[in-house]
Amino acid sequence: xxxxxxxxxxxxxxxxxxxxxxxxxxxxxxxxxxxxxxxxxxxxxxxxxxxxxxxxxxxxxxxxxxxxxxxxxxxxxxxxxxxxxxxxxxxxxxxxxxxxxxxxxxxxxxxxxxxxxxxxxxxxxxxxxxxxxxxxxxxxxxxxxxxxxxxxxxxxxxxxxxxxxxxxxxxxxxxxxxxxxxxxxxxxxxxxxxxxxxxxxxxxxxxxxxxxxxxxxxxxxxxxxxxxxxxxxxxxxxxxxxxxxxxxxxxxxxxxxxxxxxxxxxxxxxxxxxxxxxxxxxxxxxxxxxxxxxxxxxxxxxxxxxxxxxxxxxxxxxxxxxxxxxxxxxxxxxxxxxxxxxxxxxxxxxxxxxxxxxxxxxxxxxxxxxxxxxxxxxxxxxxxxxxxxxxxxxxxxxxxxxxxxxxxxxxxxxxxxxxxxx
Ligand code: ATP
Numbered sequence: 001x002x003x004x005x006x007x008x009x010x011x012x013x014x015x016x017x018x019x020x021x022x023x024x025x026x027x028x029x030x031x032x033x034x035x036x037x038x039x040x041x042x043x044x045x046x047x048x049x050x051x052x053x054x055x056x057x058x059x060x061x062x063x064x065x066x067x068x069x070x071x072x073x074x075x076x077x078x079x080x081x082x083x084x085x086x087x088x089x090x091x092x093x094x095x096x097x098x099x100x101x102x103x104x105x106x107x108x109x110x111x112x113x114x115x116x117x118x119x120x121x122x123x124x125x126x127x128x129x130x131x132x133x134x135x136x137x138x139x140x141x142x143x144x145x146x147x148x149x150x151x152x153x154x155x156x157x158x159x160x161x162x163x164x165x166x167x168x169x170x171x172x173x174x175x176x177x178x179x180x181x182x183x184x185x186x187x188x189x190x191x192x193x194x195x196x197x198x199x200x201x202x203x204x205x206x207x208x209x210x211x212x213x214x215x216x217x218x219x220x221x222x223x224x225x226x227x228x229x230x231x232x233x234x235x236x237x238x239x240x241x242x243x244x245x246x247x248x249x250x251x252x253x254x255x256x257x258x259x260x261x262x263x264x265x266x267x268x269x270x271x272x273x274x275x276x277x278x279x280x281x282x283x284x285x286x287x288x289x290x291x292x293x294x295x296x297x298x299x300x301x302x303x304x305x306x307x308x309x310x311x312x313x314x315x316x317x318x319x320x321x322x323x324x325x326x327x328x329x330x331x332x333x334x335x336x337x338x339x340x341x342x343x344x345x346x347x348x349x350x351x352x353x354x355x356x357x358x359x360x361x362x363x364x365x366x367x368x369x370x371x372x373x374x375x376x377x378x379x380x381x382x383x384x385x386x387x388x389x390x391x392x393x394x395x396x397x398x399x400x401x402x403x404x405x406x407x408x409x410x411x412x413x414x415x416x417x418x419x420x421x422x
Contacts, residue, residue, distance in 0.1 A: 001062055002097040003075055004152030006055040007048075007144025009214070010087035013175060017167055018215040019082050020056040021244045023075060030071050031062040036225075036247035039165060040151040041403045042115045044255060045267040045328050048089060048143060051212065052403050055115075055147030057155035072096055076137050085139070093144030095129065095136040097152050104132045108153030115150030116254050116404070119267050125149050154249070161252040163410070166228040168217040168235075168243040176213040181206070182236035186218075189234040194227030195220055196251070196409050200398040202309055207398050215241075221251060223410070253406040256326060261297035269328040269404075272299065273342075276321040280314050288314045289333075292323060300333045301325050307336070307396040316389045320345030328402075337405040338395045344387050349380045392416070 003023070008016045020037055027033070038057040046053050062071065075094060083092045111128060114120060125145045129136050138145045170179070186206045190198035198208040198220060209218040217240060222228040225245050232243065255269040264270060274292030282288050286305035291298050303314040314336070317323070326338040351358040354370035359377060362369050367378045393416055395401075395408050408416065 001060050001068065001071065002095075002152045002155045003058040003060065003071075004055065004093075004095040004097070004148035004150070004155070005057075005075075005079065005144075006093050006147030006151065007050075007090060008079060008083035008092045009050050010084040010090050011050055011212070012084070012087070013213050013215075014082065014084050015214040015216055016054060016056055017244075017246070018169055019079060020058060021167070021169060021242055022082065023058060023078055024244060025242065026074055026078060027058070027060055027071065030064075030067045030074070031060045034059040034061045036164075037244060038151055038155050038159070039167075039246035039248040039250070040112075040116075040147075040154055041248070041250055041255075042147055042150055043117065043119065043267070044269065044402055044404060045330060046119065047267075048091075050089065053147070054403075055151035057151035059155045068098065072135065079137075083139070091138075091140040091143040093136065093138050093142060093146070093148040095134055095145065095148045095152050097134055097156060099133075100156060101132070104134075105157055107132065108149070109157040112150040112153030112157065113254075115146060115153075116249070117257055117268060120146050122146065159247070159249055159252075161254065162247050162249060163221060163223060163251045164225055164228050164245055165219045165221045165248050165250060166225075166232050166243055166245045167219045168232065168237070168240045169215045170217045171239055171241045172215075174238060175215055179209050179217055180238040181209055181218060185234055185236040189220065189231040192222075192227055192231040192234070194224055195222035195231045196407050197221050197398040197401060198231065202397045203399050205399055250403045251406050251410060253326070253404065255328070255404045261292070261294045261299045264297075264299060264329055264334075266329055266331065270334065271324060271326050272334070273322075273324050274299070276317050276319050276323060276345075279319055280317050282311075282315070286311070290314065290317055292325060299329075301327070301336055302333050303336050303396075304400075306400045308400065310336075310394065310396045310400070313389060313394050314339070316387070317341075318345050318348070318385060318387070320348075326405075336396065337402060338393065338408075340393045341389065341391045343391055344385075344389065346385050346387065347382050348385045350383050352377045352379075352381045 042053045220228045274294040277293035278291035280290040288303045288311045303311045322342040324340040327334045327336045355372040359368035
């Protein structure tokens with residue numbers, strides 16, 4: 001049986017991963033988790049999300065098929081006990097996949113991917129559940145069924161790329177109070193090879209612990225169970241109530257769609273090639289904005305204030321630089337997660353020099369005149385641009401990284417090298 005769960009939490013507490021962690025424990029009396037529980041991040045631009053748009057799937061090998069109804073009863077009663085129904089934005093959903101067919105796998109593979117890259121409607125999930133006879137419980141407006149079925153779909157069809165996260169949970173009486181984690185031990189844990197985003201070196205911050213009042217103490221991300229467990233063994237902290245190692249689509253770039261600017265829609269995430277067509281400017285709040293052009297379409301790109309030092313790099317871009325941008329589009333602006341500078345414009349067109357000063361333009365297409373001696377010239381001159389940046393891949397720091405964004409440490413050296421060879 002595959003159990004999919006979503007939308008049980010609120011901004012003031014709880015977390016669907018915690019419900020999954022409790023269920024993993026309770027389900028031991030009926031069977032074992034097959035492989036790993038899945039922690040799936042869905043479209044990061046969904047307006048209904050509480051925090052990171054997570055959904056969970058538990059693939060369970062039941063000891064006896066006669067226990068099916070008891071398992072469903074246990075799952076639904078635990079969800080009903082723990083979900084924050086009072087929050088108007090909490091609309092829990094749980095699905096139970098028991099039998100499968102090739103058609104169901106095809107449909108779910110597509111649906112799950114769309115839940116990560118696209119915006120779905122509640123009627124689409126209800127239609128799919130009915131068509132394939134999948135048992136479910138949908139509460140309130142039933143929106144949680146979208147995430148629940150998407151996560152279950154990945155458990156059924158597999159993840160094309162995956163990483164691991166070990167999540168440690170707090171004792172219940174500590175929820176809502178400041179977390180105690182020994183800082184030095186977190187910096188030591190961050191040294192374990194194959195883990196990332198425990199700390200942010202550039203900004204000298206620990207980033208693996210949330211600040212919200214939810215049950216999570218911290219999460220360690222990495223490429224395998226061994227590395228995240230090793231890092232976990234090093235962290236000194238308040239007592240951990242339980243911990244779970246999840247397989248996840250985090251840090252895989254699964255949300256990104258390769259596209260042309262003319263195909264871009266709000267609330268989706270993209271990889272786009274273009275040339276810088278308007279130079280970066282810093283606006284109120286410290287956000288840095290520039291524009292790219294591919295063929296005939298333009299798009300505004302932004303390195304927002306939380307991306308800190310990444311903005312220094314972005315400020316160095318010049319018109320004509322060839323770039324590939326990675327990020328989510330909201331209100332016609334791409335929020336940069338990464339950028340690959342493919343080639344730098346090393347020349348610029350400038351007003352000619354005369355008498356030690358730049359000549360004045362006499363208007364569009366009218367040429368230039370020296371203000372001192374009156375000499376005129378028809379054409380501008382092409383001069384070499386001094387650049388302080390190099391072609392290559394650049395990313396936002398861990399403190400500003402989105403769950404789905406693939407960090408450069410996960411790129412193969414060949415992919416990084418090819419970007420520098422441009
Ligand atoms: P947390 O990370 O703390 O678990 P959350 O950020 O996951 O919270 P939810 O409370 O689960 O947020 O709310 C997200 C809601 O959006 C869920 O009901 C989910 O089913 C729905 N949803 C997720 N992805 C999509 C999508 N692509 N299209 C439409 N609805 C979606």
